[in-house]
Amino acid sequence: MKTIWIGLMALLCAACASTSLQERLDSNLPQYDEVGAAVMPDVIAPVQSPYFEYDFNRPSFPERIDSLSPGEDVIQKGIEQLASAGGGTLVLTEGDYLSGRIELKSNINLHLQEGAVITFKSEIADFLPVVYTRNEGIELYSLGACIYANDAVNIAITGKGKLVGPGEGSVREQTMTHDVIENIVSSDIPIEQRIYDGKTTDFIFPPAMIAPINCKQVFIEGLTLERSAFWNVVPTFCEDVIIRGVQVYSKGIPRGDGIDIESSKNVLVEYCSLYTGDDCIAIKAGRGYDGLRAGKPSENIVVRYCLAGEGHGGITLGSETAGMIKNLYVHDCAFDGTDVGIRFKTRRPRGGGGHDIAFENIRMNVIHSALRWDMLGSATHVGQQASRDFAVEVNALTPAFSDVNINNILIESATHCINVEGIPESRLKNVEISNLYAKGKHYLAIKDAEHFVVKNSEVLCEECAIDSVHVAGLKQEHVQVTRR
Secondary structure, eight states, rough: OOOOOOOOHHHHHHHTTHHHSSHHHHSSSSGGSSSSSSGSSSSSOOOOSSSSSOOOOOOOSSOOOEEEOOOSSSSHHHHHHHHHHTTTTEESSEEEEEEEHHHHHTEEHHHHHHHHEEEOSSSSGGOOSSOOOOETTTEEEEEOEEEEESSSSEEEEEEEEEEEOSSSHHHHBBBOSSSSSTTSSSSSSSSOOBBSSSSSSSOBBBOOOEEEEEOOEEEEEEEEEEEESOSOOOOOOOOOEEEEEEEEOOOOOOTTSEEEESOOOEEEEEEEEEEEEOHHHHHHHHOOOHHHHOOEEEEEEEEEEEOOOOSSSEEEEOEEOOOEEEEEEEEEEEEOOOSSSEEEOOOOOOEEEEEEEEEEEEEEESSSSEEEOOOOOOOHHGGGGTTTTTTTOOOTTEEEEEEEEEEEEEEEEEEEEEEEEEEETEEEEEEEEEEEEEEEEEEEEEEEEEEEEEEEEEEEEEEEEEEEEEEEEEEEEEEEEEEE
């Protein structure tokens, strides 16, 4: 793979060269076939973040190796036996496995050989009893995940095998879809009383595919995930997490997010390929008062060398961010065919937001907005609060994004190059976009923002006028805007 890191000195030198900004970016940013699972190396390279230092390393496990042959409900038994022996690696040999919920234990690597396929059962009974989990940013007891772990240390799911989510059955038929979750699960009810098992209530909250909670040293590598009932890979309240080389195929599945980082710390996501029914990669931190009570941010996160194909957003921050997102660095990724490229997403009644966020070296070809701040939402989910003309006083659930740096961005196609909808009582603050080359229909629409800077950039657009409302400190420095 050619070198795709561009440091400050390289940019300064390039600025003096005769090549155009478009040519420099196209030459130095990763091509679509130079990122994603197909090009994942064995070695985990050191992380270089402007916000934090952390060494991400492969885990080690006890030497014992147990093997399983294809069958029904054999995996959990194998895990229990291996755990009682002190841990090790449980190898699933090639073939088809049918399983209910699988719960990982400390010091165990569940390894799927190439050709090993786990298909998860489709009935609620196969995921009972209910377990402690977080669904769309709210803590409760329901089905949890197809592969679940709670309070485990040093766990892994690896190999070139495949996970296939539940098919038609009561899991999908009784999934809660009739309202937003905060209207269903009251923050005033103690967590242990929030039970959704299909009996106490006639609906459940669906299982994610892989969702460890309260775990440390989590390693997920190489798997292919298909037909999820909900989000796919969801570390929640976890520390020291590595997700690499994962392929997700959930096109056409509502809420079929690829990778969701929930209130977790020290996380590396790299070389993943995502084709989803919702956001490809999302960073989240709890919803509303329940998220405020938990008070756990998503922080110290690096996302690199990932390929986002079909999906709502290549990288989305939110919309559940009550615990805040901070120290996030996304670099050397490519988005090819997503609805939106980079999306900042909050809602007035959900709280949170984020700061100290950087995106660098990104190539994208998107359908709608390339750089999108969507901080009000839709009336379908938040009613009148989705309108900037509806007056709301600043309160505990007022979200805010600030201190965002976006550098070295090649937008090959978009409807809106930059589209900002902030919040009147909590304007977007301190955003700097530099070395942007963009082709799109619209250049810049911006509402409710302060200190928004675009510099050293070129934009080709059909409609080049700037549409601004309630904006202070909008600056363009060395920006060339040309009508197509």
